[in-house]
Amino acid sequence: MSKFGVIVTGPAGAGKTTFCTALIQHLRTVRRSCYYVNLDPxxxxxxxxxxxxxxxxIxxxxxxxxxxxxxxxxxxYCFEHLLENMDFLTDPLDPVTxxxxxxFDMPGQIELYTHVPILPALVKQLMHGSLNIRMCATYLLEATFVVxxxxxxxxxLSAMSAMMMLEMPHLNILTKMDLIKGKVPRRELKRFLDPDVGLLDDDPDRALPEEAKAAGLDPTETTNVMSGASYHKLNKAVGRLIDxxxxxxxxxxDxxxxxxVGAVLSYIDESIQYHEAQEPKEPVEEPLDDMEGY
Structure with a gap:
């Protein structure tokens, strides 16, 4: 029998625990069972x-x-200790139907998802070990980043790195959408949902080299580095890599x-094929009291 899970990742402050809370609340509202695992020590x-x-x-x-x-x-160190004591997870999760x-609520240090093989090793044991959990990963990024x-x-780029490291079904989510309502036009927002490298050329906050020279900005000054041509070329290279x-x-x-929350859950269910594994429930027949009416 398969089990089903979602691993919630992303940088600190992205709203991972808030998302977990909202997801649990929604599951309770629709009368669906959930099992909450905190892996942030x-x-x-x-x-x-x-x-x-x-x-x-630990x-x-x-x-x-x-x-x-x-x-x-x-x-x-905490995760290395967890990997050496996997029965801490496997024993209580084994009877979960x-x-x-x-x-799975994860910590916010993105090194675990992008630089070191600890989380991939953990995912491998959860998905392909005795538990056989069908899982997808969610990578959360705060919507205010679009500004x-x-x-x-x-x-x-961090989200893409996590996708490649984890090698599992993956959803990327812009959180805290309520914070940018009215700040980003809907048509422009669509370009962020499917990242368009042209956004960097259209950036109204970027000073072109000619404009910087006209304003008398010294490109060697620390305060001007972030608006220089070299910085823009670096960002373009990152954008092209993603593209x-x-x-x-x-x-x-939101x-x-x-x-x-329900819409995001539907994508999670589709990724892990949750509904395909559920057996149709037999209708419950209500007993007739003393054949009343006959």
Whole structure:
């Protein structure tokens, strides 16, 4: 019997735990079972108590204090310890049935998804080990990034890197859409949902070299580096790389909007083929009381 899950990734501040909370609330509203797993060893504030919490095994605070490690090194140590003690996850997840959606809430250090093979190793054990979980990954990026186009393409590159590292069904999501309402025209927003490298040429905040010279800006000054021609060429190279792979597109999410959360859930279900595995339920016949009416 297969199990079904979604792993929620993305940089710090992208709204991962908020998304998990909204997803759990929506699942409860539609009377669907879910199982919440917190894998952030530094998180301590939850709207819904996790069914499994990595801090019951190891916490980042203890690791940093006892081993004199920094946050990133401590986080890597926590996950290495988890991989050595996978029964912490497999034992409680083993009896979970295919009616549940297992939600894995991950930490915000993107090194785990883009630079080191720890998370891919964890995903491999969850998907291809004894649990046999059909999973997809979601990579969350804050919608306010679209206001700063180079920043948006840097975030998009991180999303693409995570997609290639994890090698699993993958959804990219722009979160906090309510924060940019009225700030970005709808037609322009569509260009961000399917990233268009031409956005960098159309950036109204970018000063062209001629304009910079006319304004008397010294390109060697630190404050002017971010508007220089070399910086623009770097961003264009990043944009072309993303365009060449043609892998990244985004869904929109407003965690306060029930329909928005439901729409994202439908994409998750499609990615993991949740509904195809559900057996049709037999209709329940109501008993007739003393054959009343006959």
């Amino acid at each position: 530094a998180a301590d504030d939850f709207a819904y108590e996790p069914d499994i919490d990595i801090k019951d095994l 916490s980042l605070e203890d690791v940093m204090e006892e081993l004199s490690l920094g946050p990133n090194g401590g986080l890597i 295919d009616e549940y959606l297992i939600i 700063d186009r180079p920043k948006f393409f840097a975030g998009t 060449d792979f043609s892998m990244v597109s985004f869904l929109q999410l 965690a306060q909007d029930e329909e928005s």
